[in-house]
Amino acid sequence: MFERVKEFSGHSGCRLFLYMSGSSYFVRKMSGHESYNQRLKKQLIKQKHFCLPMVKTPRIFGYGEEGGLFYFDMEYVQGVTLANAMRRIQVNEIEHLVELLLQSIPISQARYHVNTDAIFRRKILRISRNIGVNWEIARESLAILDGYDFSKVPLSFCCGDLTLENIILSPSGQIYLIDLLDSFFNSWMMDVAKLLQDLELGWSYRHERRNFNINLRLDTAKAILLSRLLAFSNGGEYIENIYMLLLLNVLRIIPYIKDEATRQFVDGALLNVIRKIHELKKEL
Numbered sequence: 643m644f645e646r647v648k649e650f651s652g653h654s655g656c657r658l659f660l661y662m663s664g665s666s667y668f669v670r671k672m673s674g675h676e677s678y679n680q681r682l683k684k685q686l687i688k689q690k691h692f693c694l695p696m697v698k699t700p701r702i703f704g705y706g707e708e709g710g711l712f713y714f715d716m717e718y719v720q721g722v723t724l725a726n727a728m729r730r731i732q733v734n735e736i737e738h739l740v741e742l743l744l745q746s747i748p749i750s751q752a753r754y755h756v757n758t759d760a761i762f763r764r765k766i767l768r769i770s771r772n773i774g775v776n777w778e779i780a781r782e783s784l785a786i787l788d789g790y791d792f793s794k795v796p797l798s799f800c801c802g803d804l805t806l807e808n809i810i811l812s813p814s815g816q817i818y819l820i821d822l823l824d825s826f827f828n829s830w831m832m833d834v835a836k837l838l839q840d841l842e843l844g845w846s847y848r849h850e851r852r853n854f855n856i857n858l859r860l861d862t863a864k865a866i867l868l869s870r871l872l873a874f875s876n877g878g879e880y881i882e883n884i885y886m887l888l889l890l891n892v893l894r895i896i897p898y899i900k901d902e903a904t905r906q907f908v909d910g911a912l913l914n915v916i917r918k919i920h921e922l923k924k925e926l
């Protein structure tokens with residue numbers, strides 16, 4: 643027998659419950675709607691086969707269906723999300739965490755594919771249909787993406803939604819990745835772009851007023867991440883690709899905007915990323 647202890651606050655299509663079974667805990671992730679079942683099944687498979695060095699994902703205990711809704715049960719990780727840990731983490735610990743994440747990202751296994759640019763062209767076309775003609779900065783972003791060659795974005799394993807809210811830090815310093823998804827294009831660069839969506843743009847903090855403490859930590863993590871990437875022989879090219887992916891990802895948020903904070907986030911983020919892309923062009 644087991645008993646429901648509490649519900650976690652989730653963000654999108656799922657509900658998360660903490661259960662107690664005897665003296666131990668487990669987490670049940672349940673689809674919020676039948677239409678989400680398929681996506682959650684894919685997440686379960688990805689989590690079950692997850693294998694990256696240095697980082698873990700919660701172990702899967704089982705799965706099933708309740709009232710037509712798919713769920714799976716997994717290990718409960720006692721810890722805090724990195725989004726929360728960033729509020730008070732020692733600045734010198736940040737370097738270690740960024741290293742762990744970078745060592746886990748399969749940069750060297752990545753390979754190029756002849757269809758890559760075509761896949762991005764189709765995606766950009768689909769995004770452009772969702773953007774109002776009056777949103778100047780969004781149209782400018784699309785024009786930049788239209789003129790960019792994405793063929794050097796490599797295919798590789800990709801966590802799919804590597805925001806700081808989907809990274810749990812255990813008290814022993816172990817990193818757990820959750821919410822594993824497939825992206826329309828799986829590449830480690832997508833994961834780094836998602837990280838920058840938080841480190842550079844503050845996505846996970848958009849509903850609050852950011853203070854000096856959090857800005858300092860996000861900036862430090864970003865600077866370390868970028869300097870490590872720049873140390874690769876193709877580092878400049880990596881970074882340019884990653885900022886283009888970041889621009890694309892911010893545009894992908896547009897159809898889901900439901901509140902003013904998110905609309906303002908998108909507006910400011912597009913401006914920020916475009917500025918950064920122009921700076922990179924000057925440096926190259």
Ligand SMILES: Nc1ncnc2c1ncn2[C@@H]1O[C@H](COP(=O)(O)OP(=O)(O)OP(=O)(O)O)[C@@H](O)[C@H]1O
Nearest residue numbers: 650652653654655656658669700717718719807821
């Ligand atoms: N295995 C786990 N152990 C401890 N806490 C967890 C675990 N899984 C999820 N959580 C907590 O629940 C929160 C939401 O989980 P998750 O990211 O999987 O849901 P979500 O963002 O709503 O997912 P989705 O985008 O798939 O709907 C996490 O930020 C974390 O705080």
Ligand SMILES: [Mg+2]
Nearest residue numbers: 653807808821
């Ligand atoms: Mg999540």
